[in-house]
Amino acid sequence: MATKYVKYVDVTKCDGCRACMVACKNWNDLPAEPQDFLGSMQSHANVTADTWNVLTFVEHENSKGNLDYLFRHSSCFHCTDAACEKVCPENAISYTDKGMVVVDQEVCVGCGYCEQNCPFDVIHLKTYKDENGKEYRKAHKCTMCTDRLDEGLQPACVTTCHTGAMEFGEKDEIISKAEKRVKEIKERYPNAQVYNPQGVGGTHTIYVLAEKPSVYGLPENPKVPTSAVLWKDYAQPIGKAMVGGVAMALAGAFVANKFFDKKNGGQEEDGGGNHE
Amino acid sequence: MGVATMSKTHNSQLQVKRFSKAFVWAHAINGIAFIGLYITALPMYTEFFDWLYPLMGGPEGARLAHRVLAVAFILPTFIFLIFDPKGFMNWMKELVTWKKRDLQFFSEFVKELFGFKSKHVKQTFFNAGEKINSLLQIVCAILLIASGFTMWFPDAFPTALVQWGYFLHNVGFGLGFAVVLGHIYLSVIHKNSRPGFTGVITGKVPAEWAKDHYTEWYEEEVKKGNFPDLDDPKNNKKKGA
Amino acid sequence: MTNHWNDLQHTDVAMIIGANPAENHPISFRWLLKARERGGKIISVDPRFTRSSAQADLYSPLRSGTDIAFIGGMINYTLQNNLFHKEYVAKYTNASFIVKKSFKFDDGLFSGFDEATSSYDKTQWAFETDKDGKPLRDEKLENPRSVFQLMKKHYSRYDAETVSTVTGSPKEDFLKVCELFCSTGKAGKAGTIMYAMGTTQHTVGTQNVRSYAMLQLLLGNIGLPGGGVNALRGESNVQGSTDFALLWGDLPGYIGAPKAIPEHATLEAFLEKETPKAGYWSNKPKFVVSLLKAWYGPNATKDNEFAYQMLPKGNKNYSHISLFNAMYKGELEGTFLFGQNPVVGGPNAGKEKESLSNLKWMVAVDLWETETSSFWQKEAGSDPSTIATEVFLLPASSSFEKEGSVTNSSRWMQYRWKAIDSRGEAKADLEIIHILATKIKELYKNESTPAAQPIKALHWEYGHGDHPDIDIVCKEINGYDYKTGKQVPGFGALMDDGSTCSGNWIYSGFYPEEGNNRSKSRDSKNTDGGTNFLNWSYAWPANRRILYNRASADPSGKPWSEERAVINWDASQKKWVGNDIPDFVPTKAPTDEGGTNPFIMLGDGVAGMFVPTLNDGPFPEHYEPFESPVPNVFSSVEMNPTVKVWDGDFNKKGNYKDFPIVATTYRVSEHWQSGSMTRNQEWLSELVAHMYVEISEELAKEKGIKNKDKIVVSSARGDVTAYAMVTKRFKPYKLNGGTIHHIGMPWHFGYKGYATGDTANRLTPHIGDANTMIPEYKAFLCNVRRA
Numbered sequence A: 001m002a003t004k005y006v007k008y009v010d011v012t013k014c015d016g017c018r019a020c021m022v023a024c025k026n027w028n029d030l031p032a033e034p035q036d037f038l039g040s041m042q043s044h045a046n047v048t049a050d051t052w053n054v055l056t057f058v059e060h061e062n063s064k065g066n067l068d069y070l071f072r073h074s075s076c077f078h079c080t081d082a083a084c085e086k087v088c089p090e091n092a093i094s095y096t097d098k099g100m101v102v103v104d105q106e107v108c109v110g111c112g113y114c115e116q117n118c119p120f121d122v123i124h125l126k127t128y129k130d131e132n133g134k135e136y137r138k139a140h141k142c143t144m145c146t147d148r149l150d151e152g153l154q155p156a157c158v159t160t161c162h163t164g165a166m167e168f169g170e171k172d173e174i175i176s177k178a179e180k181r182v183k184e185i186k187e188r189y190p191n192a193q194v195y196n197p198q199g200v201g202g203t204h205t206i207y208v209l210a211e212k213p214s215v216y217g218l219p220e221n222p223k224v225p226t227s228a229v230l231w232k233d234y235a236q237p238i239g240k241a242m243v244g245g246v247a248m249a250l251a252g253a254f255v256a257n258k259f260f261d262k263k264n265g266g267q268e269e270d271g272g273g274n275h276e
Numbered sequence B: 001m002g003v004a005t006m007s008k009t010h011n012s013q014l015q016v017k018r019f020s021k022a023f024v025w026a027h028a029i030n031g032i033a034f035i036g037l038y039i040t041a042l043p044m045y046t047e048f049f050d051w052l053y054p055l056m057g058g059p060e061g062a063r064l065a066h067r068v069l070a071v072a073f074i075l076p077t078f079i080f081l082i083f084d085p086k087g088f089m090n091w092m093k094e095l096v097t098w099k100k101r102d103l104q105f106f107s108e109f110v111k112e113l114f115g116f117k118s119k120h121v122k123q124t125f126f127n128a129g130e131k132i133n134s135l136l137q138i139v140c141a142i143l144l145i146a147s148g149f150t151m152w153f154p155d156a157f158p159t160a161l162v163q164w165g166y167f168l169h170n171v172g173f174g175l176g177f178a179v180v181l182g183h184i185y186l187s188v189i190h191k192n193s194r195p196g197f198t199g200v201i202t203g204k205v206p207a208e209w210a211k212d213h214y215t216e217w218y219e220e221e222v223k224k225g226n227f228p229d230l231d232d233p234k235n236n237k238k239k240g241a
Numbered sequence C: 001m002t003n004h005w006n007d008l009q010h011t012d013v014a015m016i017i018g019a020n021p022a023e024n025h026p027i028s029f030r031w032l033l034k035a036r037e038r039g040g041k042i043i044s045v046d047p048r049f050t051r052s053s054a055q056a057d058l059y060s061p062l063r064s065g066t067d068i069a070f071i072g073g074m075i076n077y078t079l080q081n082n083l084f085h086k087e088y089v090a091k092y093t094n095a096s097f098i099v100k101k102s103f104k105f106d107d108g109l110f111s112g113f114d115e116a117t118s119s120y121d122k123t124q125w126a127f128e129t130d131k132d133g134k135p136l137r138d139e140k141l142e143n144p145r146s147v148f149q150l151m152k153k154h155y156s157r158y159d160a161e162t163v164s165t166v167t168g169s170p171k172e173d174f175l176k177v178c179e180l181f182c183s184t185g186k187a188g189k190a191g192t193i194m195y196a197m198g199t200t201q202h203t204v205g206t207q208n209v210r211s212y213a214m215l216q217l218l219l220g221n222i223g224l225p226g227g228g229v230n231a232l233r234g235e236s237n238v239q240g241s242t243d244f245a246l247l248w249g250d251l252p253g254y255i256g257a258p259k260a261i262p263e264h265a266t267l268e269a270f271l272e273k274e275t276p277k278a279g280y281w282s283n284k285p286k287f288v289v290s291l292l293k294a295w296y297g298p299n300a301t302k303d304n305e306f307a308y309q310m311l312p313k314g315n316k317n318y319s320h321i322s323l324f325n326a327m328y329k330g331e332l333e334g335t336f337l338f339g340q341n342p343v344v345g346g347p348n349a350g351k352e353k354e355s356l357s358n359l360k361w362m363v364a365v366d367l368w369e370t371e372t373s374s375f376w377q378k379e380a381g382s383d384p385s386t387i388a389t390e391v392f393l394l395p396a397s398s399s400f401e402k403e404g405s406v407t408n409s410s411r412w413m414q415y416r417w418k419a420i421d422s423r424g425e426a427k428a429d430l431e432i433i434h435i436l437a438t439k440i441k442e443l444y445k446n447e448s449t450p451a452a453q454p455i456k457a458l459h460w461e462y463g464h465g466d467h468p469d470i471d472i473v474c475k476e477i478n479g480y481d482y483k484t485g486k487q488v489p490g491f492g493a494l495m496d497d498g499s500t501c502s503g504n505w506i507y508s509g510f511y512p513e514e515g516n517n518r519s520k521s522r523d524s525k526n527t528d529g530g531t532n533f534l535n536w537s538y539a540w541p542a543n544r545r546i547l548y549n550r551a552s553a554d555p556s557g558k559p560w561s562e563e564r565a566v567i568n569w570d571a572s573q574k575k576w577v578g579n580d581i582p583d584f585v586p587t588k589a590p591t592d593e594g595g596t597n598p599f600i601m602l603g604d605g606v607a608g609m610f611v612p613t614l615n616d617g618p619f620p621e622h623y624e625p626f627e628s629p630v631p632n633v634f635s636s637v638e639m640n641p642t643v644k645v646w647d648g649d650f651n652k653k654g655n656y657k658d659f660p661i662v663a664t665t666y667r668v669s670e671h672w673q674s675g676s677m678t679r680n681q682e683w684l685s686e687l688v689a690h691m692y693v694e695i696s697e698e699l700a701k702e703k704g705i706k707n708k709d710k711i712v713v714s715s716a717r718g719d720v721t722a723y724a725m726v727t728k729r730f731k732p733y734k735l736n737g738g739t740i741h742h743i744g745m746p747w748h749f750g751y752k753g754y755a756t757g758d759t760a761n762r763l764t765p766h767i768g769d770a771n772t773m774i775p776e777y778k779a780f781l782c783n784v785r786r787a
């Protein structure tokens, strides 16, 4: 198996400069999306189809009663078991050999199943208009700058991050680095932890968080939605089998029926039941 | 398929009214929509049917059609309810009344299905099988419609509901497939039900067939003076012959 | 900066006070976080909890305008607890000097104050000297008239209790800061102070900086890696522009400009008066004459005082506020605004806008049509029919569209090459100036009026056509031998006889020989063993990276500690060696005369704990801002008595009763200054798209304001409407037992561009520091209500 890579985000080194947001728009040629005033320094409530990473700002009173001002670069997690990939009916979403989860907009039909099932709410639909003014939609999210990775570059946001809050590297190395980092900062942030949730098989955007995930608005135990598992791993295969099975049963019944009818002297014309 | 033959080989001059116009229309629209929904859903359901997309104007076309058909699928209930409220209530009543004979029906039904000899169990307007069918159809329809709406308007529902919607819709697909296939088989292909198929299109069925299949109902209607009494010889040439 | 950006990684404790580098100097955090990985700590002292505070190990609030009280308290703490670096203080500072009896301090006033002129007679603050004019010293620091003892007495009033009452910093927080930062007083430890506009934009701005320097000297933190007093400069090239005489009282290289006073009547008199007898400035005549040679070339001769008389001389104050006041009063006819937007960025901006309409003409040279160049338009709230000012807008090329150098806070002169061509008719500022100069010279060619003389005398030979040859400019800045045309190796080679020229002596050495413009050096290899990267660009003076690095070694020339070594005296080689260019005569032994005087730019060779040359006193003393919510606790003198107060309509003053809330203004990462550069950029505009005001939850509650509400902030000068950003990051201040609210707002907004909003500077006063005239943008009074 090819080596997996991850984007490492050590939020405790982030100073909230938001260069990553601009770098992403710049590299990926994304339009600005001015929002209404949100009441904090945060610019967008969440990532959108045109804003693939958003820096979140949280004012949090910590266990020692001190104020923490917590920043987090929020973007797609590139889950190992990606719910979005699982539910996409058109197979528009796939994994790259480096472990990234990417959307093929050529194939995407804008159904939004991915948007509804992502446990992190980081994939969204963008509405376009074709030349006839007809609207259509495509799913977009952080691509991990796959086009850059292919050229041996690092993601634009990582390259621009001046504090080293973000790095890009081999998964295993980064995980040990993250674990080491958490040990270093435990004293200052007793709730510090690595965020690499196993409910989605681990992710390819791995965080060192200073606080519990919920403080950052992240799910504590995210997983591929049970409904999606039941849907795609049970209902769908069973349904397919059943459709096949019923069709076969009926075909069988039809043949059997014909067969007995012939033996019984072709009573199909009598219009009545086979009763006495 | 067998309609033409039926009318000429059978003593069909004597027809009785089984279904109201409202039901006939409702059923037809409903049935057509249903088939359409299936066809449009197939390529969404599995890549195996992706070849259907080009026929429907691509994935977008299929999805649009699916939504149009979804509306067509929901409408008939209202047509039936508005134009034939009595029939509707009757149907509902039938569905909730279960007696011993309804259960007996099944053992015999299985035999009948595969062409074995079976004993006839007296039935009311709907036989027990049809009642089961109705119930399953209704459950399925509610399932598909409810979940369909959450999928259609995801922003109007909590995410968890939408997520479960996908699952339920999918289950509905499987379940509905089985039920409807059975329903269609029995009502169209299975020889003994054929008059019923004509009935669901014209509203009328041969009196004799009706009496055979839905004896209790038929006799009740006779008592009310709505239907001819087939035991009266002038009404039953075949038996009397 | 005495040190430089990369050097921050060596610090044990960085105290960020009066700055918010995470937002305004983000790259500094790359190094600070490295320092932290080595166990370093970060302190943030700011009226509100900023993105820098978020990264700090320790945060203390302080009311805007009370840095001297805070630092005075730290000085007191250091002295009372004996945490200072005794030998360093005794040997390398003037703490040991004996001050004349005429120096006194009483109830907020130093001796020599003259009410009428609001100024001091500074001669009263002089040192006792021996018969050679050398200051008397007591290196035991015990003499009651020693600077040390006077300082100790002065700051004994700044006890933790009083400091907390004045600054509003909780006493525990203040003491924690003292404890942590003063831990760097030990040899082997280094602490740095990082400051910027939170420090300087006050009526006591200069003294704020002075207080930081004193604390650092006490702790022996100057001259070593990870130490220093580090001014985080502003605009990308503001260091370069001040080096090149952006400041109104200076000639290039920080040479004070001559005035219309008898002592400056001739070059000889001027040099006589302004050249100190000792220290490096004793070379001033060489720098001045070389500068005149650069400017006037062959027209500068020994016989005509090297064209000294061509220099304009005046006694006026040409600071920003004064100029706008002159404009306001109709005393100015026209103005050139090269890359500035005072209608957004100037203090009391409403008045500045008004002032512009009194001009006959105005030339704006800018990348954009700004709020300033369109001040006369209806959208600006003006009535064009009543404005007679003729406005010209010359399109300027942006930094990417031109070649040249910028000098950063590290004093690194870094050459930059053009990336793209200019658009339309835009021209580089240098080209615009060049064209102007040649055209004006052409126009005055045949005139012989006094006004024409300096124009004709100007030697302007930088190539022909519209494009000056930058290489010629560079060579001239470095300086060359006027006869041979050969580049001089450095300012040591400059002469006062007219045989050399140099456009700016402090840069002399960056272009030491043909083909070697060292500002173009880009060797990122670490050749020195430290982190000084001596072959990356060129740092003035003489490419040294840490100023006063002689002080990193003890008087005998041995580093105070191995970890903090920079240079040391190598007795075998008989010179100073190390990983930086010595900020010292390289062959001067510690045992030589002056061999233990690390502060070579100062006459006495030692650093000034006591500075008898500033306008507002030799020791920093706390005064309240121009507008303050509370009486001064330290004395009955409310405001710095030496500031110039403009009155009347030009500078209305608000009082505590009507405007009970303290306000400050600041920047955010996402916007640049008056916003022209960022509000015209969509990706930046969307990040901070609205004018907002940060207010505490408590004030919000009191005023019935909810987060995101529109509110009106008013001062005696005007009001602005903005969104309320209700935040835990601002807390009410407990002062003198009472509670004072404090708010803050960005000053980046105007009505042009994508992100628009009201201009904060409509609220700020027209008042400046007593020495520099920098406006007091950081502390004023206001009131707040729901819109």
Ligand SMILES: Nc1nc2c(c(=O)[nH]1)N[C@H]1C(S)=C(S)[C@@H](COP(=O)(O)OP(=O)(O)OC[C@H]3O[C@@H](n4cnc5c(=O)[nH]c(N)nc54)[C@H](O)[C@@H]3O)O[C@H]1N2
Pocket (backbone or CB within 6 Å): C017, C018, C019, C020, C021, C023, C024, C025, C045, C046, C047, C048, C050, C062, C063, C064, C065, C066, C067, C195, C196, C197, C198, C199, C232, C233, C234, C235, C664, C665, C666, C667, C668, C669, C670, C671, C672, C673, C674, C744, C778, C779
């Ligand atoms: N992104 C960005 N970066 C910039 C600029 C920009 O516009 N945008 N401008 C550049 C320029 S020209 C400059 S001069 C620098 C300025 O850089 P800074 O000085 O860092 O800028 P400010 O945000 O104006 O002020 C810094 C802090 O001072 C605090 N403060 C206010 N009053 C006081 C006080 O009395 N005492 C203390 N200790 N703190 C106080 C404010 O709350 C604020 O957080 O930034 C440069 N860098």
Ligand SMILES: Nc1nc2c(c(=O)[nH]1)N[C@H]1C(S)=C(S)[C@@H](COP(=O)(O)OP(=O)(O)OC[C@H]3O[C@@H](n4cnc5c(=O)[nH]c(N)nc54)[C@H](O)[C@@H]3O)O[C@H]1N2
Pocket (backbone or CB within 6 Å): C197, C201, C234, C235, C338, C339, C340, C341, C342, C345, C346, C347, C365, C366, C367, C368, C370, C396, C397, C398, C399, C429, C665, C666, C667, C672, C673, C674, C675, C676, C677, C747, C760, C761, C764, C777, C778
């Ligand atoms: N309330 C409040 N006000 C403040 C401050 C504060 O902290 N609070 N800070 C003050 C400080 S520190 C500063 S430095 C001033 C800054 O005040 P200004 O210098 O007036 O502000 P800028 O926005 O930097 O203005 C620069 C202008 O130059 C243009 N420009 C950019 N590049 C070039 C170029 O290459 N050539 C030319 N010709 N023009 C160019 C830009 O488009 C912009 O319009 O503001 C001061 N105002």
Ligand code: HEM
Pocket (backbone or CB within 6 Å): A089, A110, A111, B034, B037, B038, B041, B042, B044, B045, B046, B063, B066, B067, B070, B071, B073, B074, B144, B145, B146, B147, B148, B149, B151, B152, B153, B166, B169, B170, B172, B173, B176
């Ligand atoms: C016979 C009834 C129906 C069947 C068999 C059916 C089947 C399906 C199937 C298989 C899918 C693809 C989802 C998947 O892959 O699991 C689908 C999608 C969908 N169905 Fe139905 N459906 C039916 C009725 C309805 C009804 C009544 C509605 C609306 C009220 C509806 C609304 C939708 C919507 C909105 C989608 C999503 C289409 C898209 O944009 O991708 N469906 N349906």
Ligand code: HEM
Pocket (backbone or CB within 6 Å): B027, B030, B031, B032, B034, B035, B126, B130, B131, B133, B134, B137, B138, B141, B180, B183, B184, B187, B188, B195, B196, B197, B198, B199, B200
């Ligand atoms: C979603 C689709 C459908 C629904 C919900 C539905 C529902 C019903 C219901 C409720 C009845 C009444 C009695 C019964 O349960 O048998 C009925 C009768 C019938 N349906 Fe359907 N139906 C559907 C599709 C079809 C289709 C596609 C066909 C044939 C092509 C069909 C043929 C019949 C026939 C022949 C009867 C008459 C049986 C009798 O005599 O009572 N139906 N259907």
Ligand code: SF4
Pocket (backbone or CB within 6 Å): A076, A077, A078, A079, A081, A082, A083, A084, A085, A101, A117, A118, A119, A120, A121, A122, A123, A141
């Ligand atoms: S975070 Fe969401 S969008 Fe990203 S890979 Fe996981 S499920 Fe897909």
Ligand code: SF4
Pocket (backbone or CB within 6 Å): A084, A087, A088, A089, A090, A091, A092, A093, A103, A107, A108, A109, A110, A111, A112, A113, A114, A115, A138, A139
């Ligand atoms: S919106 Fe596109 S990517 Fe998302 S599930 Fe639908 S087809 Fe797949």
Ligand code: SF4
Pocket (backbone or CB within 6 Å): A023, A024, A025, A027, A028, A052, A053, A075, A141, A142, A143, A144, A145, A155, A156, A157, A158
């Ligand atoms: S990895 Fe690339 S696409 Fe993803 S947030 Fe960073 S810059 Fe944007």
Ligand code: SF4
Pocket (backbone or CB within 6 Å): A013, A014, A015, A016, A017, A018, A019, A020, A021, A055, A071, A073, A157, A160, A161, A162, A163, A164, A165, A166
């Ligand atoms: S670029 Fe780095 S430091 Fe800046 S906001 Fe993004 S993650 Fe934080």
Ligand code: SF4
Pocket (backbone or CB within 6 Å): C025, C026, C027, C028
């Ligand atoms: S704004 Fe420019 S100069 Fe300042 S830190 Fe960012 S990249 Fe460096």
Ligand SMILES: [Mo]
Pocket (backbone or CB within 6 Å): C233, C234, C235, C238
């Ligand atoms: Mo500045």
